[in-house]
């Protein structure tokens with residue numbers, strides 16, 4: 001089961017960083033595949049083009065950490081060995097550590113892990129070849145961070161540019177037939193992706209060709225144009241808002257729009273007002289958050305005057 005908690009961090013010039021977590025425990029047997037296998041995180045609503053990522057294992061404990069390996073598989077199938085044959089061979093209490101290109105490599109398989117440690121992905125040579133993650137894992141078809149067998153893979157080199165939306169899978173397995181453990185707090189995935197593109201919106205107000213007549217309808221029409229590299233949520237909403245002179249006297253009309261073209265119109269009946277404002281807001285509640293607004297001051301005519309014009 002993918003149980004996901006999304007925590008958004010304010011955007012910076014380098015893009016938006018978001019952490020997704022699956023807190024369900026991962027149980028590591030004495031030998032073989034962990035349960036669940038894989039543990040999954042579903043990502044949605046992010047822009048395409050991963051520019052950085054990190055993985056954190058929460059409350060990892062093991063009687064011999066060096067036994068354990070893990071592989072991360074992206075939604076598009078890209079895969080990388082996160083760690084293997086690291087952390088020493090003495091029992092550790094639950095600790096949380098991260099794998100990030102910004103961290104330092106673990107210098108040998110016998111170096112113990114530190115609580116809160118941030119490490120570059122590392123593999124050492126506990127076995128002659130690469131650890132084999134059986135189906136539905138990727139076998140040995142993944143990028144290898146090394147230095148085991150000369151690997152030099154990095155997280156950004158492997159996953160950079162990927163579309164982050166979809167199911168990320170963490171396969172954990174134990175490759176030595178004694179000693180077991182767990183990742184009691186599950187894992188989290190921190191992704192940096194581009195800021196949402198700015199959408200261009202336009203608003204037109206057709207107030208019966210300039211004549212707003214008491215009791216007649218006027219039409220508000222909005223359009224939102226979204227750049228092609230977008231990852232908006234389907235079914236996002238556009239609102240056109242009629243706002244009278246009093247700011248708190250507002251009414252909204254909402255309609256669903258297509259994925260990339262938010263066009264729509266709405267009619268409102270004019271109430272008895274001499275002068276009033278229409279203000280329309282075209283807003284996107286998906287990942288392409290942006291809005292545009294326009295207002296127009298309208299002077300209503302009396303019915304007789306309009307008929308005579």
Ligand SMILES: [Ca+2]
Nearest residue numbers: 030176178179
């Ligand atoms: Ca073991």
